[in-house]
Amino acid sequence: DTAVSQTPKYLVTQMGNDKSIKCEQNLGHDTMYWYKQDSKKFLKIMFSYNNKELIINETVPNRFSPKSPDKAHLNLHINSLELGDSAVYFCASSQEGRGDTQYFGPGTRLTVL
Amino acid sequence: AQSVAQPEDQVNVAEGNPLTVKCTYSVSGNPYLFWYVQYPNRGLQFLLKYITGDNLVKGSYGFEAEFNKSQTSFHLKKPSALVSDSALYFCAVRDWASNTGKLIFGQGTTLQVKP
Numbered sequence: 001d002t003a004v005s006q007t008p009k010y011l012v013t014q015m016g017n018d019k020s021i022k023c024e025q026n027l028g029h030d031t032m033y034w035y036k037q038d039s040k041k042f043l044k045i046m047f048s049y050n051n052k053e054l055i056i057n058e059t060v061p062n063r064f065s066p067k068s069p070d071k072a073h074l075n076l077h078i079n080s081l082e083l084g085d086s087a088v089y090f091c092a093s094s095q096e097g098r099g100d101t102q103y104f105g106p107g108t109r110l111t112v113l
Numbered sequence: 114a115q116s117v118a119q120p121e122d123q124v125n126v127a128e129g130n131p132l133t134v135k136c137t138y139s140v141s142g143n144p145y146l147f148w149y150v151q152y153p154n155r156g157l158q159f160l161l162k163y164i165t166g167d168n169l170v171k172g173s174y175g176f177e178a179e180f181n182k183s184q185t186s187f188h189l190k191k192p193s194a195l196v197s198d199s200a201l202y203f204c205a206v207r208d209w210a211s212n213t214g215k216l217i218f219g220q221g222t223t224l225q226v227k228p
């Protein structure tokens with residue numbers, strides 16, 4: 001009965017590779033997010049989708065491409081991985097509304113060698 | 114620009130003592146404020162939020178937070194700390210200035226509760 005799930009939990013890969021992280025929520029929410037947590041634990045929004053439509057696209061390299069096949073899923077594809085992409089990536093979801101809470105997944109720790 | 118500041122990188126408290134984790138914010142319009150906790154190698158867990166109403170908000174695990182508009186603060190408190198409360202705590206504000214509702218997080222405060 002996990003609310004927001006992500007796969008994989010750990011991802012170790014070589015520079016230059018392409019990888020994907022998947023996120024699914026079973027809360028019935030209409031908005032999903034990707035956040036990046038760097039080595040200093042700082043959290044920053046990357047993308048947000050509302051009902052499969054991109055609504056937030058922060059200053060992120062275009063090697064990062066989110067895809068939302070339906071409102072319960074938001075995947076993150078990363079091309080040509082670089083060392084600086086190493087971080088923990090969190091997916092979150094909420095029901096759109098000013099006071100609504102965002103619920104986070106367990107995170108995916110990406111290590112680029 | 115909307116922002117959140119957590120002035121302390123780390124807070125140390127003895128078990129059984131009260132704890133406070135500080136947060137100040139800067140927003141245009143009404144602030145929607147949140148506290149999250151992150152245990153080691155885990156995701157963020159929602160603790161509590163202030164949207165409107167009573168300035169004292171009660172949340173999970175015995176935590177509460179006090180919204181102070183004049184001081185633009187939203188400090189997290191607990192009357193009696195537990196060793197199991199040791200974790201990383203994030204304050205966040207919902208950014209409606211950008212009309213996207215994204216969360217802007219503070220830099221986090223590590224709470225260390227010693228037995």
